[in-house]
Amino acid sequence: MRTIAIISQKGGAGKTTLAVHLAAAAAGDRVALLIDTDPQATASRWSEWRGGKDPEVIDCGAPSLLATKLSRARELGAELAIIDTPPHADAMARQAAKLADLILVPCRPKAFDLAAIEATAELVKTSQTPAFVVLMAGPPNAPLIYREVAEIIRGTFGLAIAPAVLPERAAFHHSTAKGETAGQLDPQGKAAKEIAALWRWTCEQLDMPTRAHGRTPAAGL
Numbered sequence: 001m002r003t004i005a006i007i008s009q010k011g012g013a014g015k016t017t018l019a020v021h022l023a024a025a026a027a028g029d030r031v032a033l034l035i036d037t038d039p040q041a042t043a044s045r046w047s048e049w050r051g052g053k054d055p056e057v058i059d060c061g062a063p064s065l066l067a068t069k070l071s072r073a074r075e076l077g078a079e080l081a082i083i084d085t086p087p088h089a090d091a092m093a094r095q096a097a098k099l100a101d102l103i104l105v106p107c108r109p110k111a112f113d114l115a116a117i118e119a120t121a122e123l124v125k126t127s128q129t130p131a132f133v134v135l136m137a138g139p140p141n142a143p144l145i146y147r148e149v150a151e152i153i154r155g156t157f158g159l160a161i162a163p164a165v166l167p168e169r170a171a172f173h174h175s176t177a178k179g180e181t182a183g184q185l186d187p188q189g190k191a192a193k194e195i196a197a198l199w200r201w202t203c204e205q206l207d208m209p210t211r212a213h214g215r216t217p218a219a220g221l
């Protein structure tokens, strides 16, 4: 089983949006589940709104429980676990970073968000787990902004950047509010294509081939 931790100490960076969309993309392809470690329980609520359809979302209230939840998921046949973490929660984020094979750090390409990435960058580097920033909710067509932001993230904070971005798209907002994904709302839309590209790139990072068909994750967690 591979594990991805979605981490940003900044509130509203796009962690849950990224987590649910990657988990849903994964569930079309393999046995995937989402572990919601945020007391706000946004991902769990999204799962309720979608009537429990894949991906399965389970909660984890304490950092000390996370390793056991992951082992149990592995035993029950999960192939991928995605951990959504809370903002301003050092202990949970550190534990998720330590246990993951890959860390994704969502970040808006905006000045205040970039300044706030410092604490997350320190946490991520301490874990020694491979990590990439995923730029979220920026302007769809602004190559200069993305170049400038990439320089700051690499140069000032020493973090790598995912080549796939999820720009500002209304589909992300409208879909999650209904327990759906942007791809479900508009399968031919730009957001759907961007998520598919991000999922393919994520599979490459995890050395995990994509498949045509998935299965339902084992119940009982």
Ligand SMILES: Nc1ncnc2c1ncn2[C@@H]1O[C@H](COP(=O)(O)OP(=O)(O)OP(=O)(O)O)[C@@H](O)[C@H]1O
Binding pocket: 008, 010, 011, 012, 013, 014, 015, 016, 017, 018, 038, 040, 042, 085, 086, 087, 136, 137, 138, 166, 167, 168, 169, 170, 172, 173, 176
């Ligand atoms: N690419 C995007 N396009 C449009 N809206 C987006 C995008 N990414 C995130 N958002 C919106 O930004 C808001 C915050 O996103 P989200 O809840 O995923 O952040 P978060 O990091 O999980 O927040 P928290 O720290 O509170 O857990 C949501 O309203 C979401 O719909």
Ligand SMILES: [Mg+2]
Binding pocket: 015, 016, 017, 038, 042, 085
């Ligand atoms: Mg969240």
